[in-house]
Amino acid sequence: MNIDNNSFDLMQPSPVPILFIPFKNNEYECNNCGNLYSKTLKFEQKYCKNCLLKYKYTTGSNTYLDVHIIMTNNAQCIEHKATRNNFCTINIQEWCKYCSEISYFRQVFSDYLSFINTKPFNYEVCDKHLSKRGPQYYQLSFGWVESTILSKKSVLIIYLPWWDNHDRCSICPRELDYIQQESKFHCQKWCSHCFIIYIGCSYCLTTNIIIGITNQSQCKNCKRVSFLNIDISGNCIIDEFLFSIKIENKNHHFIADYVNKDPFNVYRFIRSKFYSGINSIIWIPYSQIRNLKKIAEGGFSVIYKATWSVSSYPYFIDVAVKKLINSQDISKDVLNELKSLYQCNDGNNWIIGCYGITQDP
Incomplete structure (x- = not known):
């Protein structure tokens, strides 16, 4: 670190x-x-x-x-x-x-x-x-830690000298989820949509914001180490793909350069660099896909009509599910096609959007 x-x-x-x-x-x-x-x-x-x-x-x-x-x-x-x-x-x-x-x-x-x-x-x-x-006492700093899903790459950590108890993500409006811990007092939360992790130190009332996925975080004040256990899809290729379409590495350096120019606007600055306003491709648990009905089949895939039980909303959405044939090991070519589709989607209705990726267990 x-x-x-x-x-x-x-x-x-x-x-x-x-x-x-x-x-x-x-x-x-x-x-x-x-x-x-x-x-x-x-x-x-x-x-x-x-x-x-x-x-x-x-x-x-x-x-x-x-x-x-x-x-x-x-x-x-x-x-x-x-x-x-x-x-x-x-x-x-x-x-x-x-x-x-x-x-x-x-x-x-x-x-x-x-x-x-x-x-x-x-x-x-x-x-x-x-x-x-005074406010000048609370200065930010930053560091880098090895990513657990991006090989040989580092992700940014912003060290906040205060206890961040926001209940919603600083980038998107979604409510933050607690990361499962052995202790009943929660001090780890994250946004599974933006891949932003918040780790609090209950001894110092400080917070580390990690922009990416890693397996540990250290309080800069007392040096205590917190261990994280985040399982997204269970497939490192899919995890790396999902992270790559959300966060560009160059934005890490923009934030690192900004950190102490205006510490109390750091949330607004992070949002300005990462929030696109376009629905991102996310990981969807297969248990949320229901009522599959086959409607077409080709040489490489089968198309189904289904309903998606959206976890963040109390309703169902009718969706089309494209199931790849013999795709136990998903290829990067398929993911690159999805990435191109995502990059072309500027919010207009004339491009078919992709909600996310799932995997039949």
Whole structure:
């Protein structure tokens, strides 16, 4: 794994994983304890008060979180006196579930404004308590890692110094899927349409964005290594083809050059380089193809009419399925034909589009 030499001076890694903030902000229940999530006063960042309380007592330190806390109403607080009126702090050990609220977590990126507007509600009182870490503190860096589907090629990793808990892909509008892990706390997600992987470090609240498929990722702050297990089609030739039509290698270098010109617009820049607006050819599980009815046969293939149960939509689509004869090992010539068809498809109806590739098990 090759990492650039840009500065990555972050908060000290937590001695225990931070499990009270979800990796997708559209969740309602804590993955760790099952309680309902609460929301911060600003930016509606979700967190679990029960797990935060356990974390507070376990660590006994305020050096692991960049958080802003304000006092709400301590009239009935059983732990503090009224002297906490107009109270504001960045020390998580000062947080009380009875008389204070989390204004926002500065390390959590669920809203662009959370990094631009850094002032809590009661700014006049709290100004002296504001973190010294302004937006310029959160700088990006990048590196390269060997691809597990592209032979002798590398894919780009962008090291984000914040916890990215978006629930949708930064390129297309599809919801991100969790990658299966042994732990019930999820910190790996990906877009199977765009081949973009998001790996979170729950000790540092950082995120690696991997543009491509690989089998491991390392946190740049604490050096912990996360292992990934992503199986797309089970066929390396098909996997390489699907990746090649989605992401051009030259765009990797455009993003690497852009990284610290405007860190908080990095998502918009990635989208501008990879989003085409044209439906891409995807891998379709054979179980989603139903009601096959033979309508024609030639020397090399059989044509069927079928229905496709689209996983991302609650309905079926009538499709034509072209099944190649004696195609246990798909050739690159067939895939090159598909690639040419995809490149010619500019969204007009006069070209027959291809939804994807499947394989009869």
